[in-house]
Amino acid sequence: xxxxxxxxxxxxxxxxxxxxxxxxxxxxxxxxxxxxxxxxxxxxxxxxxxxxxxxxxxxxxxxxxxxxxxxxxxxxxxxxxxxxxxxxxxxxxxxxxxxxxxxxxxxxxxxxxxxxxxxxxxxxxxxxxxxxxxxxxxxxxxxxxxxxxxxxxxxxxxxxxxxxxxxxxxxxxxxxxxxxxxxxxxxxxxxxxxxxx
Numbered sequence: 001x002x003x004x005x006x007x008x009x010x011x012x013x014x015x016x017x018x019x020x021x022x023x024x025x026x027x028x029x030x031x032x033x034x035x036x037x038x039x040x041x042x043x044x045x046x047x048x049x050x051x052x053x054x055x056x057x058x059x060x061x062x063x064x065x066x067x068x069x070x071x072x073x074x075x076x077x078x079x080x081x082x083x084x085x086x087x088x089x090x091x092x093x094x095x096x097x098x099x100x101x102x103x104x105x106x107x108x109x110x111x112x113x114x115x116x117x118x119x120x121x122x123x124x125x126x127x128x129x130x131x132x133x134x135x136x137x138x139x140x141x142x143x144x145x146x147x148x149x150x151x152x153x154x155x156x157x158x159x160x161x162x163x164x165x166x167x168x169x170x171x172x173x174x175x176x177x178x179x180x181x182x183x184x185x186x187x188x189x190x191x192x193x194x195x196x197x
Contacts, residue, residue: 015156020148026155028103030147034129036101039143041086043131051075085128094126 020026053073075081090098096105096114105111105118112118117126130137137143154160 015149015152028106031106032103035089038085038129040131042084044082047079
């Protein structure tokens with residue numbers, strides 16, 4: 001990142017919390033980034049009471065279809081449960097185009113309706129990048145404020161680019177070989193970005 005004068009250090013006036021409140025698209029970009037790459041990709045919790053999971057929410061791992069059993073699945077007290085937040089945030093049943101970076105899904109009412117995780121009340125809690133409940137991240141409010149201020153300052157004072165994206169934009173599309181090469185580059189970029197999970 002370099003500022004407009006070409007220096008490596010970015011400088012400028014202070015960015016305040018009041019200024020950040022007037023940047024809804026910045027919030028949408030942060031939410032979408034945390035949906036795709038949550039701070040905690042999974043959490044483990046000890047079940048404190050017996051939990052009954054209705055049959056319509058149970059899937060057979062072998063065939064990936066709903067089980068034929070009519071009785072709910074019972075999880076006994078004291079069982080450790082792993083919630084895979086990364087997978088939940090990319091679940092096709094919860095999110096429209098789950099693997100795509102679409103910040104507008106958080107601010108456009110029409111796109112919000114396409115995401116069951118945002119439009120259906122019983123799915124509230126499907127977005128939880130910092131975990132949820134009494135043991136969620138204590139630093140979440142501070143992290144949100146700092147992240148917004150730092151990103152706003154970077155975007156105000158610096159020009160940020162990814163050379164891989166610049167290369168992709170120059171590739172010819174629609175003529176067989178160029179299209180295949182471009183697709184491979186996109187897939188490589190997507191896999192490279194997911195390397196941490």
